[in-house]
Amino acid sequence: xxxxxxxxxxxxxxxxxxxxxxxxxxxxxxxxxxxxxHPGLGPAIKAGLSVAVDGEVIANNRAAPxxxxxxxxxxxxxKGG
Amino acid sequence: MARDDVKTGYKLIGTRPNRPDGLDxxxxxxxxxxxxxxxxxxxxxxxxxxxxxxxxxxxxxxKALALDGVKAVVTRADLPTGLTGEDLNLQDNTLAxxxxxxxxHAVAAxxxxxxxxAQDAARLIEVTYEVLPHVTDVDAAMAPGAPxxxxxxxxxSVPEGMNGNVARHMEFGHGDVEAxxxxxxxxxxxxxxxxxxxxxxxxxxxxxxxxxEDGRGEMWVCTQGHWYIxxxxxxxxxxxAANLRVTxxxxxxxxxxxxxxxxxxxxxxxSKKAGGRPVKLVMSRSEVLRATGPTASASMDVKxxxxxxGTITAGQVFFRMQGGAFPGMSPIGExxxxxxxxxxxxxxxxxxxxxxxxRPKAAAYRAPGxxxxxxxxESLVDEMCRELKLDPIAVRLKNGARNGSKSxxxxxxxxxxxxxxxxxxxxxxxxxxxxGKNQGRGVASGFWFNHGGxxxxxxxxxxxxTATVMIGTPDIGGSRASIGLxxxxxxxxxxxxxxxxxxxxxxxxxNEPTHGSRATFASGKAAVEAARAAIKEMCKRAAxxxxxxxxAVEWKDGAAHPAGPNAGKxxxxxxxxxxxxxxxxxxxxxGHHEVTxxxxxxxxxxxxxxxxxxxxxxxxxxxxxxxxxxxxxAIHPAYVEGQYQGGAAQGIGWALNEExxxxxxxxxxxxxxxxxxxxxxxxxxxxxxxxxxxxxxxxPYGVRGVGETGITPPLPAVASAIAGATGVRIRSLPCSPxxxxxxxxxxx
Numbered sequence: 001x002x003x004x005x006x007x008x009x010x011x012x013x014x015x016x017x018x019x020x021x022x023x024x025x026x027x028x029x030x031x032x033x034x035x036x037x038h039p040g041l042g043p044a045i046k047a048g049l050s051v052a053v054d055g056e057v058i059a060n061n062r063a064a065p066x067x068x069x070x071x072x073x074x075x076x077x078x079k080g081g
Numbered sequence: 082m083a084r085d086d087v088k089t090g091y092k093l094i095g096t097r098p099n100r101p102d103g104l105d106x107x108x109x110x111x112x113x114x115x116x117x118x119x120x121x122x123x124x125x126x127x128x129x130x131x132x133x134x135x136x137x138x139x140x141x142x143x144k145a146l147a148l149d150g151v152k153a154v155v156t157r158a159d160l161p162t163g164l165t166g167e168d169l170n171l172q173d174n175t176l177a178x179x180x181x182x183x184x185x186h187a188v189a190a191x192x193x194x195x196x197x198x199a200q201d202a203a204r205l206i207e208v209t210y211e212v213l214p215h216v217t218d219v220d221a222a223m224a225p226g227a228p229x230x231x232x233x234x235x236x237x238s239v240p241e242g243m244n245g246n247v248a249r250h251m252e253f254g255h256g257d258v259e260a261x262x263x264x265x266x267x268x269x270x271x272x273x274x275x276x277x278x279x280x281x282x283x284x285x286x287x288x289x290x291x292x293x294e295d296g297r298g299e300m301w302v303c304t305q306g307h308w309y310i311x312x313x314x315x316x317x318x319x320x321x322a323a324n325l326r327v328t329x330x331x332x333x334x335x336x337x338x339x340x341x342x343x344x345x346x347x348x349x350x351x352s353k354k355a356g357g358r359p360v361k362l363v364m365s366r367s368e369v370l371r372a373t374g375p376t377a378s379a380s381m382d383v384k385x386x387x388x389x390x391g392t393i394t395a396g397q398v399f400f401r402m403q404g405g406a407f408p409g410m411s412p413i414g415e416x417x418x419x420x421x422x423x424x425x426x427x428x429x430x431x432x433x434x435x436x437x438x439x440r441p442k443a444a445a446y447r448a449p450g451x452x453x454x455x456x457x458x459e460s461l462v463d464e465m466c467r468e469l470k471l472d473p474i475a476v477r478l479k480n481g482a483r484n485g486s487k488s489x490x491x492x493x494x495x496x497x498x499x500x501x502x503x504x505x506x507x508x509x510x511x512x513x514x515x516x517g518k519n520q521g522r523g524v525a526s527g528f529w530f531n532h533g534g535x536x537x538x539x540x541x542x543x544x545x546x547t548a549t550v551m552i553g554t555p556d557i558g559g560s561r562a563s564i565g566l567x568x569x570x571x572x573x574x575x576x577x578x579x580x581x582x583x584x585x586x587x588x589x590x591x592n593e594p595t596h597g598s599r600a601t602f603a604s605g606k607a608a609v610e611a612a613r614a615a616i617k618e619m620c621k622r623a624a625x626x627x628x629x630x631x632x633a634v635e636w637k638d639g640a641a642h643p644a645g646p647n648a649g650k651x652x653x654x655x656x657x658x659x660x661x662x663x664x665x666x667x668x669x670x671x672g673h674h675e676v677t678x679x680x681x682x683x684x685x686x687x688x689x690x691x692x693x694x695x696x697x698x699x700x701x702x703x704x705x706x707x708x709x710x711x712x713x714x715a716i717h718p719a720y721v722e723g724q725y726q727g728g729a730a731q732g733i734g735w736a737l738n739e740e741x742x743x744x745x746x747x748x749x750x751x752x753x754x755x756x757x758x759x760x761x762x763x764x765x766x767x768x769x770x771x772x773x774x775x776x777x778x779x780x781p782y783g784v785r786g787v788g789e790t791g792i793t794p795p796l797p798a799v800a801s802a803i804a805g806a807t808g809v810r811i812r813s814l815p816c817s818p819x820x821x822x823x824x825x826x827x828x829x
Contacts, residue, residue, distance in 0.1 A: 008253050010251055047237075053489055075418070078530055080596040081449055
C-alpha cells in the first residue's frame with residue numbers, strides 16, 4: 001500500500017487523516033483510488049494535482065509507477081514563468 | 082565565471098558559439114508579432130473600461146459601424162455561451178460580460194481598414210456603465226465590509242465563514258511548530274508586503290489572425306506557447322482546436338506573461354465577422370500594463386524561531402495574495418512551497434489565501450510566487466541574523482537543504498546544489514570587499530522547482546549530413562542554441578550543422594509553453610532522444626550496406642563504425658554519406674520523441690548585493706551584484722549567465738522601483754514606462770555571475786532549468802542591504818527613494 005500524504009486543507013475530505021493508504025501501481029490508479037475512497041477529494045483531483053513519489057516530483061504523468069510502500073505527497077499543479 | 086576550461090568529456094557542451102538568432106535580431110531581420118502583414122489586412126482597436134468595477138448597461142456601436150472603412154465590431158454578445166471554469170474566465174477576460182471587473186477590461190473591439198480609423202471607431206462606440214464599489218488592495222479586499230466583486234468564486238478548499246472575495250485556501254506543514262518556537266532563543270514575527278509588478282517585456286502583445294465563415298483559422302502571434310493559444314482561443318470562440326493553426330513569431334520577452342491569452346481571440350472573431358479578411362491587433366504599452374497579466378500583490382506574515390547559534394527551530398507563514406478579478410490566478414500554490422524551500426527545518430506551518438480584487442487577471446511571472454515568499458522569509462532570516470550578529474551565509478549553510486533533505490513541502494530532495502552556491506558566494510571576492518559609509522550588504526537564497534511537461538520534438542537528417550530539429554517551445558532565452566549544442570554533441574557533428582526551428586501547431590504533437598524553466602531541459606531531453614532514434618536508424622542503414630547485424634554497428638564522431646573486429650572491416654560511414662543515400666536505402670531518416678518529461682532538477686541560487694543609500698534623497702545605488710546559481714550543466718554558459726543577469730535585473734527593479742499604483746478611483750496611475758520604472762542599463766552595475774554545476778541525474782547531460790530562480794533573491798537581498806546601509810528595514814516593496822527617505826527620517 002502506498003502512503004499518500006494530504007496537505008492540511010485536504011484532510012477534512014478524508015476524515016481528518018494526514019496519511020491515507022492506497023493500493024495502486026501507477027499515479028493514475030492512485031488518484032482514482034483516492035477519489036473512490038474519499039469522494040470529497042474529487043474537486044481537488046479534477047482541478048489538477050502533481051504528486052511526489054519517493055521524492056521525485058511527477059508533474060502530470062498518470063502512468064508513472066508507484067511501488068508498494070511508496071511515500072506519496074500530493075502537490076498543487078505547478079506553473080512556471 | 083567561465084567554465085570553458087572545465088574538463089567534462091564533452092566536445093561542444095559548455096562552449097559559447099554565436100547565438101543563431103543574433104544576426105537576425107541586430108539587423109532587424111527577426112520577425113516579431115507586429116512585423117506580420119497580409120494582403121487585405123484590417124487593423125483592430127479595443128474599447129476598454131475606464132472603471133475598476135461597473136455594470137455594463139448598454140453598448141451602442143452604430144456610430145462606429147457607420148464610418149466608411151469600419152468592417153466589424155465584436156462584443157460579448159458575439160461569443161458563444163455555456164462555458165465554465167477557466168474557459169469562462171478566459172472568455173470573461175477577453176470581453177467583459179455583465180460587468181467590467183478592472184480598469185482596462187476589454188468591452189468591445191473594432192476592425193477597420195487602417196489603425197487610425199480603428200482607433201477613431203473605438204472612440205465612437207458608446208458604452209453605458211453603472212459604476213459599482215471597487216477594491217484593489219489585497220488586505221482591503223479581505224476586510225469586513227469590502228465589496229464582494231464576484232459571487233461564488235470560492236472553490237472546494239475555502240472553509241466556511243471566510244470573506245466572500247477569498248477564492249482559494251491552502252495549508253500544509255510538518256512537525257510541532259509551537260514546540261519549535263518554545264525551543265528557540267528568539268522568536269520574531271513580521272508582516273511584509275509586495276506590490277504587483279509587470280514582466281515588462283519590451284515587445285507588446287501582437288498578432289495577425291484570419292478566420293473564415295467555416296470556422297477555420299490561422300494566427301501569427303508572439304507567445305511563449307502556441308498550443309496553449311490554440312486551445313484557449315478555440316475554447317473562447319467555440320471552435321475545434323484542429324481548425325486553428327498557430328505560428329509563433331520571434332518573441333521580445335515573455336517571462337511568463339505570454340503563456341496565456343488576453344486579446345488573441347478578438348482578431349479571430351473580428352476576421353470572421355469581416356468576411357475572413359485578416360485582422361491585426363497590436364497592444365499599446367498602456368494596454369499591456371492595464372490589461373495583460375502582472376503578477377500578484379501580496380501581504381505576508383512570517384514567524385521564525387532561532388537559537389543563538391543560528392539554528393532555526395520552527396517557521397510559520399500566512400500569505401494573502403490577490404491575482405486580479407479572476408480566481409485561480411494568484412500563485413499561492415507556488416509561493417507556499419517556495420517559502421522555506423531553501424531550509425531543512427524540523428517544524429513548519431504554511432497557510433495562504435487567494436483573494437480576488439478589481440485588478441487585471443494575473444499571469445505567471447518568472448518563478449511565480451517565489452520572489453514574494455523569499456522577500457518575506459529571507460528578510461526575516463536576515464533581520465534575525467543581524468540581531469544575533471551572525472553571518473547570513475553561515476546561518477544558511479547551517480540550516481540549508483542538502484541532498485536527501487525532506488523539502489519544506491514534502492518530497493525529498495535528490496541531488497541539489499544549494500550548499501555549493503552558498504560556499505561559492507562566501508568564497509567570492511565580492512563578499513570580502515570592505516563597505517564604506519552609507520553602504521550595506523545583503524544576502525539571500527532562492528528556489529524554483531523547475532518543470533518538465535508535455536513535449537514533442539522531431540529531427541530530420543539532411544541529404545548533406547546536417548540535421549534540422551523541430552521544437553514546439555518558443556525560444557525566449559537561448560534554447561535553440563542549447564538544444565543545437567546537445568543535438569550536435571549527440572550526433573557527433575559540428576554545431577553549425579544543426580538548425581533548430583520553432584515550428585507551428587500543425588507540425589508537432591502538443592507542446593506546453595516555454596514556462597517553468599523547461600525548454601532547454603524538456604525539449605532538450607526530447608531532442609537528444611530524437612537524435613538517438615535517428616542514430617539507431619543510421620546504424621541500421623550502415624549495417625544493411627555492410628551486410629552485418631545492426632547491433633554490430635556503433636555511432637561515434639558523426640559516423641557509423643563497425644563495433645569491433647568481429648563486425649568486419651569497413652571504413653566509417655559518415656552522417657553525410659548515409660544522408661546522401663537515404664532515398665535509396667529505405668527513405669528519409671528522422672527521429673521523434675514525445676514525452677511528458679519528468680526528472681527535473683530543483684534549482685537554487687544565492688545572491689550577494691552591495692548598495693549605497695543617499696541619506697539626503699533615499700535613492701539606492703547598486704554598487705555590485707553577485708549571482709551564484711546551480712545550472713546542473715551549463716550547455717551554453719553565455720546564455721546561462723544571461724538568464725542569471727536578467728533575473729537579477731528584474732528582481733532589482735521589483736525591489737527598488739516597480740509597482741502598480743492604483744488611485745482611489747481604482748484606476749492604474751502609472752500605465753507607461755515613464756512612470757512604471759523598470760531598471761535600465763545605467764541603473765545597474767555589471768552583474769557578476771558564478772555558474773555552479775551539480776548535474777541533474779534526470780537529464781542526459783545534467784541540465785537544470787536556469788530561467789527563473791534568479792529573480793527570487795534580489796527582493797530580500799536588496800532590502801537587507803538597504804537595512805545594512807541605513808539601519809532601517811523596509812518591509813513593503815518597492816524600496817523607492819521617498820519610502821526609504823521617510824524611514825530614515827522617522828528613525829531620526
